[in-house]
Amino acid sequence: MADKTTFKFTAEHEWLDIDGNTATIGITDFAADKLGDVVFVELPKVGSSIQSGKVVGEIESTKSVGELFAPVDGTVVAANGEVTGRPELVNEDPFGAGWMIRIEVADATVFDSAELMDFDAYVALVGE
Numbered sequence: 001m002a003d004k005t006t007f008k009f010t011a012e013h014e015w016l017d018i019d020g021n022t023a024t025i026g027i028t029d030f031a032a033d034k035l036g037d038v039v040f041v042e043l044p045k046v047g048s049s050i051q052s053g054k055v056v057g058e059i060e061s062t063k064s065v066g067e068l069f070a071p072v073d074g075t076v077v078a079a080n081g082e083v084t085g086r087p088e089l090v091n092e093d094p095f096g097a098g099w100m101i102r103i104e105v106a107d108a109t110v111f112d113s114a115e116l117m118d119f120d121a122y123v124a125l126v127g128e
Contacts, residue, residue, distance in 0.1 A: 004119065009028065009117045009121070011125065012071075014027055021104055022102060024102045025101050025103065031066070031094075036061040038091050040087055041060075041083045043083070044076050049076075050070040050103065052073050056070045068100055072113065
């Protein structure tokens with residue numbers, strides 16, 4: 001994975017590591033910390049179409065249930081089976097092995113959306 005300072009972020013605490021028309025998506029360390037110990041992850045199937053702002057997965061912890069939102073429209077091209085089998089990876093390595101899904105978009109300009117923040121804007125949002 002790339003350096004997280006190059007990622008895009010959402011107000012729902014997801015990150016996107018963008019490579020051309022493809023983005024790897026996960027939740028931030030801030031979100032993982034707030035959730036607590038993750039015990040279950042449900043992800044969309046490969047080939048699923050997803051819509052920006054819609055729930056595409058579920059993350060359950062010992063404290064609560066969180067949702068994974070689609071940051072942009074696209075098609076799921078990979079789902080991290082390691083995370084569904086070992087949900088603790090979300091806490092252990094949220095920006096690496098704990099990634100959730102990889103999506104492909106028709107037009108990479110969607111990654112320039114005003115809804116997506118750069119690293120500095122996300123840090124300002126969460127106050128870290």
